[in-house]
Amino acid sequence: MTLERALDVLLDDDLEPIVEMVLYRDHGGRGHGGYEARAADGRVRFRRHDEGHGWRFEVEAVEGRNPLGDRAVDRFVGVDAERAAPFPHRTRNAYPFAYEMVAQLFDAPSPPDVCVIHTAAHNWEDAGGHRGEHGSLDAVQSRAPFIIGGAGVRALGRIPRACRLVDVAPTVLQLLGAAPVPVGLGINGSPRADALLRRQDGEPQLDVIDPSATRPRTVVGFLLDGANPNVLYGMAEAGEAPNVARLMAMGTTFGHGAVASLPTVTLANHTAILTGAHPGHHEILHNAWYDRAGGRQVITNSPATWATAMRWLGSGVDTIHSAVRRTWPDDLSVSINEPCDAFASWSTFEVLRRGETIARPPAPDELPNATQRFVRPFKDYRWSSRIDHTSVEQAVGIWSGRYRGVEMPRPRFMWVNFTLTDAAFHEGGPHSEVAAASVRDTDARLGEVLAAVERAGAMDSTAFFLVADHGMEETNPEVRGDWGDALRAAGIGFRDEAFGFIYLV
Numbered sequence: 001m002t003l004e005r006a007l008d009v010l011l012d013d014d015l016e017p018i019v020e021m022v023l024y025r026d027h028g029g030r031g032h033g034g035y036e037a038r039a040a041d042g043r044v045r046f047r048r049h050d051e052g053h054g055w056r057f058e059v060e061a062v063e064g065r066n067p068l069g070d071r072a073v074d075r076f077v078g079v080d081a082e083r084a085a086p087f088p089h090r091t092r093n094a095y096p097f098a099y100e101m102v103a104q105l106f107d108a109p110s111p112p113d114v115c116v117i118h119t120a121a122h123n124w125e126d127a128g129g130h131r132g133e134h135g136s137l138d139a140v141q142s143r144a145p146f147i148i149g150g151a152g153v154r155a156l157g158r159i160p161r162a163c164r165l166v167d168v169a170p171t172v173l174q175l176l177g178a179a180p181v182p183v184g185l186g187i188n189g190s191p192r193a194d195a196l197l198r199r200q201d202g203e204p205q206l207d208v209i210d211p212s213a214t215r216p217r218t219v220v221g222f223l224l225d226g227a228n229p230n231v232l233y234g235m236a237e238a239g240e241a242p243n244v245a246r247l248m249a250m251g252t253t254f255g256h257g258a259v260a261s262l263p264t265v266t267l268a269n270h271t272a273i274l275t276g277a278h279p280g281h282h283e284i285l286h287n288a289w290y291d292r293a294g295g296r297q298v299i300t301n302s303p304a305t306w307a308t309a310m311r312w313l314g315s316g317v318d319t320i321h322s323a324v325r326r327t328w329p330d331d332l333s334v335s336i337n338e339p340c341d342a343f344a345s346w347s348t349f350e351v352l353r354r355g356e357t358i359a360r361p362p363a364p365d366e367l368p369n370a371t372q373r374f375v376r377p378f379k380d381y382r383w384s385s386r387i388d389h390t391s392v393e394q395a396v397g398i399w400s401g402r403y404r405g406v407e408m409p410r411p412r413f414m415w416v417n418f419t420l421t422d423a424a425f426h427e428g429g430p431h432s433e434v435a436a437a438s439v440r441d442t443d444a445r446l447g448e449v450l451a452a453v454e455r456a457g458a459m460d461s462t463a464f465f466l467v468a469d470h471g472m473e474e475t476n477p478e479v480r481g482d483w484g485d486a487l488r489a490a491g492i493g494f495r496d497e498a499f500g501f502i503y504l505v
Contacts, residue, residue: 002492002504006114007038009490010483010502016040018122018481020090020136021067023115025106034060035102039067039090048103053186057099065091068098068137073162073256075139079234082140083431087121087476095137097164101262102137104187104201104278108285110292112501115262116483121476124499129480131429132472134226134264135500140473144269145229146258147244148175149251150463151216154208158233158248162256165269166202168467169276169320173197174204175463176412177215178327181318187278197318202276208252216463220414220453221320223273223338224442225266226422227468228430229257235439243447244439247464260470263500266422267301267309269469271340274319274415283314284340288498297497306339307349319343324413331412334398337391338417346408348394359393361386369444371437380423381434385441388418392445399452410458416449418442425472435472 003024009015010022019040026034026045034047042064048055059066067090075094076082085092095101105111117136123129134141144165149155152175163171173196184195192200224232233253236245260269261278265287268279275282287301300309321333322343335344344350351358361367364375364382367389374381395416397403424438446466453459484496493505 003113005490006487006492006494006502006504009486009492010114010116011038011040012486013040015481015483015486017479018119019483020093020117020119020138023102023105023117024113025111035106037067037102039065041065041091042067044068046099048099050188050190053188053190053192055100055103055188057103068095068102070094071096071098072139073259074160077230077256079230079431082230086474087119087479088138090119093120094139096139096142096162096259098137101278104280105262107280108283110285110290111280112289112497113504114502116500116502118500119479120473121479122481123475123477123479129477130426131432131475131477132226132425132427132435133475134470134472136264136473137262138473140228141471142260142264143229143257143471144260144468145224145227145232146254146465146467147247147251148208148463148465149247149249151461152210152213153251153463154210155250156208156252158253158255160255163205163254163258164202165258165260165272165467165469166276166278167205168202168258168273168465170196170200170202170204171208172219172221172320172413172465173323174206175209175216176219176324178323181323181326185316187281197276197323199275199277199281199314199317201278201281214461217461218411218413218458219463219465220449221416222446222449222464222466223270223415223417224421224466224468225417225419226425226470226472227439228425228435228472229468231430231435232439235436240436241439241443243443243450244466246450247466250464257471258467263498264470265301265498266469267339270338270417271313273467273469274321274338274340275317277317281314282317284309284312286498286501289501290495290497290503292503300339307352309339310342313342320413320415321345328412332409334411334414336394336414336416337387337419338415346398358390361389361393369441369448371441374424374434374437378427378434380427381420381438384420384423388420388442388445391416391418392448395449396452399449399456401456410456418445421468422472429474430472431474
């Protein structure tokens with residue numbers, strides 16, 4: 001059997017330094033909901049059961065060590081704890097919400113036959129040898145920051161707990177007071193009467209909302225792509241990111257972060273945040289995957305495809321934008337430099353789809369809030385700095401009340417995507433000088449948006465949240481390798497999409 005041969009190859013001792021585990025759907029006749037995770041030192045078979053509109057998981061068999069047995073959400077919390085355990089071995093690692101993250105992936109229309117999870121140490125040579133990496137289930141790579149504060153939010157400070165990225169959208173909509181949908185579905189596809197989104201896998205974090213306070217008139221969300229929360233929180237508390245610190249002081253910070261959905265990559269989780277649904281349900285499955293029905297590769301995470309990526313969004317999936325417009329049809333919902341812009345009433349990418357242009361940013365040497373030490377030598381740092389400058393220009397323009405020659409009402413919801421942190425954390429790793437510079441630069445840009453809200457006289461009636469799409473973990477430059485070479489040497493036909501989605505052919 002080809003699957004078993006592929007598993008034997010992937011779990012061979014020669015690949016142990018780069019393969020953490022493999023995940024696959026069990027099609028062995030035991031019915032719906034069977035999954036397996038295998039590592040070099042053990043395996044687990046589990047299934048899911050519907051319970052209300054949610055899931056309950058049952059472990060059916062364990063041989064050796066259960067690869068998903070440690071699901072602690074507080075592993076390696078804090079910069080000191082993370083730095084004390086570089087490249088943690090699978091036996092020391094943790095995989096928050098692992099059973100749920102595995103199960104949702106294989107609900108997609110075109111899931112891989114095998115999902116390969118790389119080790120924390122693996123330095124992706126084919127991806128440029130990044131010092132910082134993500135994509136895994138592990139605690140550091142899956143952990144994103146989540147800060148929420150301002151009007152209507154309890155000031156609980158930094159709380160020792162985690163949520164999931166799919167919890168963000170229902171929390172924001174609950175805070176705003178959005179109306180429940182007429183027919184909503186929970187994570188298992190069953191109806192849920194309290195759903196704020198048509199497909200709602202997440203749960204509103206009700207205890208961070210102050211029911212005695214006036215609801216915010218507006219919510220503004222900031223995404224700092226690829227920002228490691230240990231680094232971000234630490235810099236804020238040390239005074240190096242004062243605007244992030246200001247948001248933290250205004251409300252509640254999830255100290256153990258918000259856990260990204262599998263795969264812990266960019267567009268799968270931008271979309272998870274904005275839809276409240278896992279990738280297996282919103283159908284933006286990865287940055288690239290194979291469409292079995294169409295017999296074609298799908299690439300969504302590239303400059304050539306960002307503007308049209310949402311053509312792959314599932315037909316029964318809402319976004320925060322559609323939920324806002326359903327409740328307040330005449331209000332403005334804004335998406336800035338975000339590929340997941342479905343149903344927004346104003347969107348950067350909709351402007352581009354109409355064939356119009358966004359104002360070009362200044363030349364690199366003239367960019368404000370840009371660390372020239374890194375702008376000059378690093379192409380990705382330079383490119384992202386210029387893109388993020390346009391995010392500020394758009395947000396500030398809209399808050400001024402007139403943008404691109406058009407009168408702009410106050411938004412009900414605004415989403416601002418910043419990309420620089422991802423580029424810098426990849427380049428140098430999360431604990432590098434270039435990563436710290438990217439946080440300082442992005443913090444200054446965030447401050448410009450906050451200042452625009454203040455100038456509009458809206459600060460007291462606005463709530464804010466800050467999140468990322470995944471974490472970022474230091475890799476070991478000495479641990480290179482590609483499991484594709486071993487599969488080819490064994491004569492196994494396959495497609496490896498986005499470094500880890502194996503489709504057997």
